[in-house]
Amino acid sequence: MFRCSVRLIKGLTQITWLREQPVLPNLLYRRSVPAAYLPSRALRVTWPCAEEVKDFSLPNPSWSQNMRNLYNKYMELSQQGSWIRLPSYNVTATHLIGKAEQCPDSAKPQVTTRLFTRNLDVEGLGFEYVMFYNQAELRTVGIFQAGPYLEGPIGLTHGGAIATIVDTTSGACAICTLGKVKTANLNINYRSPITLGSTVEVQCRVDKIEGRKIFMSTEIRSADSQVLHIEATALFIQMKMSE
Amino acid sequence: MFRCSVRLIKGLTQITWLREQPVLPNLLYRRSVPAAYLPSRALRVTWPCAEEVKDFSLPNPSWSQNMRNLYNKYMELSQQGSWIRLPSYNVTATHLIGKAEQCPDSAKPQVTTRLFTRNLDVEGLGFEYVMFYNQAELRTVGIFQAGPYLEGPIGLTHGGAIATIVDTTSGACAICTLGKVKTANLNINYRSPITLGSTVEVQCRVDKIEGRKIFMSTEIRSADSQVLHIEATALFIQMKMSE
Numbered sequence: 503m504f505r506c507s508v509r510l511i512k513g514l515t516q517i518t519w520l521r522e523q524p525v526l527p528n529l530l531y532r533r534s535v536p537a538a539y540l541p542s543r544a545l546r547v548t549w550p551c552a553e554e555v556k557d558f559s560l561p562n563p564s565w566s567q568n569m570r571n572l573y574n575k576y577m578e579l580s581q582q583g584s585w586i587r588l589p590s591y592n593v594t595a596t597h598l599i600g601k602a603e604q605c606p607d608s609a610k611p612q613v614t615t616r617l618f619t620r621n622l623d624v625e626g627l628g629f630e631y632v633m634f635y636n637q638a639e640l641r642t643v644g645i646f647q648a649g650p651y652l653e654g655p656i657g658l659t660h661g662g663a664i665a666t667i668v669d670t671t672s673g674a675c676a677i678c679t680l681g682k683v684k685t686a687n688l689n690i691n692y693r694s695p696i697t698l699g700s701t702v703e704v705q706c707r708v709d710k711i712e713g714r715k716i717f718m719s720t721e722i723r724s725a726d727s728q729v730l731h732i733e734a735t736a737l738f739i740q741m742k743m744s745e
Numbered sequence: 746m747f748r749c750s751v752r753l754i755k756g757l758t759q760i761t762w763l764r765e766q767p768v769l770p771n772l773l774y775r776r777s778v779p780a781a782y783l784p785s786r787a788l789r790v791t792w793p794c795a796e797e798v799k800d801f802s803l804p805n806p807s808w809s810q811n812m813r814n815l816y817n818k819y820m821e822l823s824q825q826g827s828w829i830r831l832p833s834y835n836v837t838a839t840h841l842i843g844k845a846e847q848c849p850d851s852a853k854p855q856v857t858t859r860l861f862t863r864n865l866d867v868e869g870l871g872f873e874y875v876m877f878y879n880q881a882e883l884r885t886v887g888i889f890q891a892g893p894y895l896e897g898p899i900g901l902t903h904g905g906a907i908a909t910i911v912d913t914t915s916g917a918c919a920i921c922t923l924g925k926v927k928t929a930n931l932n933i934n935y936r937s938p939i940t941l942g943s944t945v946e947v948q949c950r951v952d953k954i955e956g957r958k959i960f961m962s963t964e965i966r967s968a969d970s971q972v973l974h975i976e977a978t979a980l981f982i983q984m985k986m987s988e
Contacts, residue, residue, distance in 0.1 A: 614893055615941060618903035621871070621894035628864070650857055651864035660861035661912045661928040666905025673904070685904040689932040698858060 559590040559633065564626025565647060568701035568725040572645040576634045585634040585643070588674060592620030619670055627651040629663070631704075633671055635678045642678070644671035644704035646722075648696055659696040664722070668734045672706040672718040676738035679708055680716050683738040690734040701725045714740040802833040802876065807869025808890060811944035811968040815888040819877045828877040828886070831917055835863030862913055870894040872906070874947075876914055878921045885921070887914035887947035889965075891939055902939040907965070911977045915949040915961040919981035922951055923959050926981040933977040944968045957983040 561570060579585045593616065622628040630647040646667050654660030668690055676683045696702055702722050709717040715737060722732035804813060822828045836859065865871040873890040889910050897903030911933055919926045939945055945965050952960040958980060965975035 615896040615900075616894040618895045618897060618906050621865070651859045652861045653858040654861060655927070657858075660909065661916070661931065662905065662909025663861050665908035665912065665931060665933075666903065669904045669908065684898070684938075685935050687932070687934050688904065688908060689930070690908075691930050692928050695927075 556591065557589045558592060558620050559588065559631065562625045562630075564630060564649070566699070566701050569630065569645055569647045572701065572703060572725060573632055576632075576643060576645070580634065584638065585636050588633045588635055588642075588678075590617075590620065590631075590633070592616050619666060622649075622651060629667070631667065631670070633674050635675065637678070640675065640679050640708040642671050642675035642704075642706045644674075644706070645701065646671075646704055647701045648698050650698050653698055655695070657698055659698060661690075661692060664692070664696060664732060665690055667704055667722070668720050668732065668736065671704045672720050672734070672736040673738060675706045675708060675718060676716045676736075680711070680714075680738070680740045682741040683716065684741055685736065686715075686739045687737040688734065689736070690732060692732060693730050696722070696731050702731060703727070709735075716740065799834065800832045801835060801863050802831065802874065805868045805873075807873060807892070809942070809944050812873065812888055812890045815944065815946060815968060816875055819875075819886060819888070823877065827881065828879050831876045831878055831885075831921075833860075833863065833874075833876070835859050862909060865892075865894060872910070874910065874913070876917050878918065880921070883918065883922050883951040885914050885918035885947075885949045887917075887949070888944065889914075889947055890944045891941050893941050896941055898938070900941055902941060904933075904935060907935070907939060907975060908933055910947055910965070911963050911975065911979065914947045915963050915977070915979040916981060918949045918951060918961060919959045919979075923954070923957075923981075923983045925984040926959065927984055928979065929958075929982045930980040931977065932979070933975060935975060936973050939965070939974050945974060946970070952978075959983065 561573060576585055580587055619629045627649045628651050630649060631644055633642050633644045635642050644667060648659040652659050652663040665688060669685055669688055673685060702724055704720060704722050706718055706720045709719050718736040720734040721730065723730055804816060819828050823830055862872045870892045871894050873892060874887055876885050876887045878885050887910060891902040895902050895906040908931060912928055912931055916928060945967055947963060947965050949961055949963045952962050961979040963977040964973065966973055
């Protein structure tokens with residue numbers, strides 16, 4: 503997704519994030535990041551118009567039992583404070599830095615476009631996913647259910663749909679960690695196919711940060727963790743304030 | 746797409762391919778490929794039920810002038826015999842090896858699923874693309890117009906949608922060259938963003954073949970070739986007859 507992907511990250515929004523944790527924690531001071539690239543202590547990532555749009559990362563009737571079980575697991579961990587669920591919408595978000603402000607007209611959803619991963623109208627046909635971020639460990643977990651409109655080979659998930667989930671989940675981790683970023687590289691090894699209809703767990707972590715570069719690695723495993731589907735790395739570049 | 750992607754390749758179908766060129770040319774004898782992995786001289790890649798479904802790789806009213814110009818360019822080259830247009834459908838295809846046969850029930854389209862790149866009902870919203878294959882040079886060219894439902898960052902094409910086009914176009918080249926394949930690796934460098942609504946040209950070529958491995962490289966450039974958007978490599982593995 504996430505060439506500078508602001509939108510998915512509308513998630514880091516006032517509802518779950520800004521109101522509960524109005525200032526993004528000072529995550530990186532323990533890391534060797536030049537001060538100029540550190541997120542401000544006053545950084546706020548907000549989506550002022552979030553109430554107007556549907557949050558797609560909540561359970562719906564298409565979710566499998568595996569999807570619900572994993573969702574419940576991370577929701578319980580969220581209640582303990584270690585993880586936070588990232589909301590997700592299908593329209594353009596804004597990504598504000600600084601004090602939370604009223605939504606300007608220019609930041610309102612662009613209804614003529616849609617986020618690629620949320621562009622189907624019927625629940626369950628395409629990407630069903632929810633992501634959680636762990637601030638202390640600089641990790642995201644994505645729970646992904648592949649719908650029947652993501653087909654590549656007969657009965658299996660398209661390699662491009664899998665790449666999209668890798669980009670989305672690792673990009674979310676990069677944005678949560680460094681703010682606005684763009685994808686510079688994706689390198690994906692396909693170890694075993696993902697059957698349509700199945701639920702998988704996407705584990706992303708920050709490997710290192712060098713200046714404006716953030717290096718991520720990702721594994722996708724079956725819901726029971728027994729099957730390794732994907733191993734991937736990604737490089738994101740923190741965007742400058744002017745970008 | 747193309748983890749074994751048979752479907753896009755339904756394109757190599759009776760209408761444009763099988764009927765005009767009933768036996769897939771003996772493409773690889775000049776390359777150092779073990780004989781066991783060479784496509785048979787009698788290989789036919791066919792989609793017996795193609796008449797039942799729409800071919801999405803033909804011009805429609807959503808196509809931009811750039812898209813039409815590039816399409817016309819390669820159609821003219823096709824008439825000269827150097828390129829062949831690959832049809833593209835939104836439902837599951839079959840991929841038969843051997844003499845063309847009547848379509849068995851088991852090979853008919855699975856209407857409950859859709860090819861990921863053709864899963865939107867309205868023309869112009871998602872992936873608009875057409876691919877051409879050059880048999881002599883082992884290359885594909887994809888002409889791709891990014892619709893407004895492929896958004897990642899505001900106004901720009903999602904990195905996962907771009908990865909999907911890389912997989913699709915390089916996978917098509919691999920399938921045309923070696924037959925049924927699966928994606929093993931995608932490595933994509935994002936050099937500059939692709940604006941929604943713009944048309945780009947995707948150039949894929951075979952770098953080398955080692956046993957069942959086929960190594961591809963891809964460049965995506967603006968319609969006028971002046972802007973380099975993407976550089977990528979891909980590795981596909983030829984599937985065994987039993988797979």
